[in-house]
Amino acid sequence: MRETYTIGTLAQRADVHLETIRYYQRRGLVGEPDRPLGGVRRYTEDHVQRLRFIRHAQELGFSLDEVGELLKLEDGAHCREARTLGERRLADVRRKLADLQRIESALSVLVDRCGAVKGRVRCPMIASLQAAP
Amino acid sequence: MRETYTIGTLAQRADVHLETIRYYQRRGLVGEPDRPLGGVRRYTEDHVQRLRFIRHAQELGFSLDEVGELLKLEDGAHCREARTLGERRLADVRRKLADLQRIESALSVLVDRCGAVKGRVRCPMIASLQAAP
DNA sequence: CTTGACTCCGTAGTCAGCTACGGTCGTAGG
DNA sequence: CCTACGACCGTAGCTGACTACGGAGTCAAG
Numbered sequence A, B: 001m002r003e004t005y006t007i008g009t010l011a012q013r014a015d016v017h018l019e020t021i022r023y024y025q026r027r028g029l030v031g032e033p034d035r036p037l038g039g040v041r042r043y044t045e046d047h048v049q050r051l052r053f054i055r056h057a058q059e060l061g062f063s064l065d066e067v068g069e070l071l072k073l074e075d076g077a078h079c080r081e082a083r084t085l086g087e088r089r090l091a092d093v094r095r096k097l098a099d100l101q102r103i104e105s106a107l108s109v110l111v112d113r114c115g116a117v118k119g120r121v122r123c124p125m126i127a128s129l130q131a132a133p
Numbered sequence C: 001c002t003t004g005a006c007t008c009c010g011t012a013g014t015c016a017g018c019t020a021c022g023g024t025c026g027t028a029g030g
Numbered sequence D: 001c002c003t004a005c006g007a008c009c010g011t012a013g014c015t016g017a018c019t020a021c022g023g024a025g026t027c028a029a030g
Helices: A007-014 A018-026 A045-059 A064-072 A079-116 A124-130 B007-014 B018-027 B045-059 B064-072 B079-116 B124-130
Strands: none
Touching: A007 A018, A007 A045, A018 A045, A045 A064, A045 B124, A064 A079, A064 B124, A079 A124, A079 B079, A079 B124, A124 B045, A124 B064, A124 B079, B007 B018, B007 B045, B018 B045, B018 B064, B045 B064, B064 B079, B079 B124
């Protein structure tokens, strides 16, 4: 028969903070098993899986709301919907990537110029921040 | 003589929300002029400049705490310190960039695979989220 | 001198994703 | 049976950067 865990053990096995599990339950991402007449809930390997699913999705940048959407497609039979979610995420990631790349190049120019400065010249980093709109 | 503005006008000229200015004041990023005996404070072009400085720094990814540090170097005479701040920021930006790039490539592979799927095969996106740790 | 727009000020709410606290109850080991 | 350790539960706090609200005061135009 299947092993079961209390919430603390589940937290350890899935490497997720206990309070985080309770938080996910409140958000409806993780189901709570019935508790036997005022007893203690027992979780199964399915719950471990689900917590891993959530973490994997988060690692790809999905928000918990989006994770909720993905969990509805858990049976793997709605690939088009999953793809749409992935595309949205990808678009967002690419936007952020472009932003960061602009920042990276601006910043590295400034840092380099600060390194090249000799004597009492106005600091290029500060000067750039003071520049017109 | 110099023009002065009330906070609302300052907000318009610097294109910053009025409450944001008050927030910056509380954080000590922007000084408040004395108010003449229970009257209304009057701001100058210097304040507009400072708000722009803050926005520029934020656009390079500096946090408001870091902006505070930068503002201490406003005279442009402490280039080494400014450079150090810039380097820290740059390191952080590059870390985030690397993270996002990993996400981008993982996600684009998955989206592509979802696009290539024919028939009733298990959705690659979902399958990947369900995969082992 | 009144009206109405604006300022001042403190406090509280927003977003996301947790994390913590504290009192009460269940339960496993000795 | 007693004692810990943990589960349960609601609620509150945290981060960062705002944004909103409400009541009192000020100021300029008409």
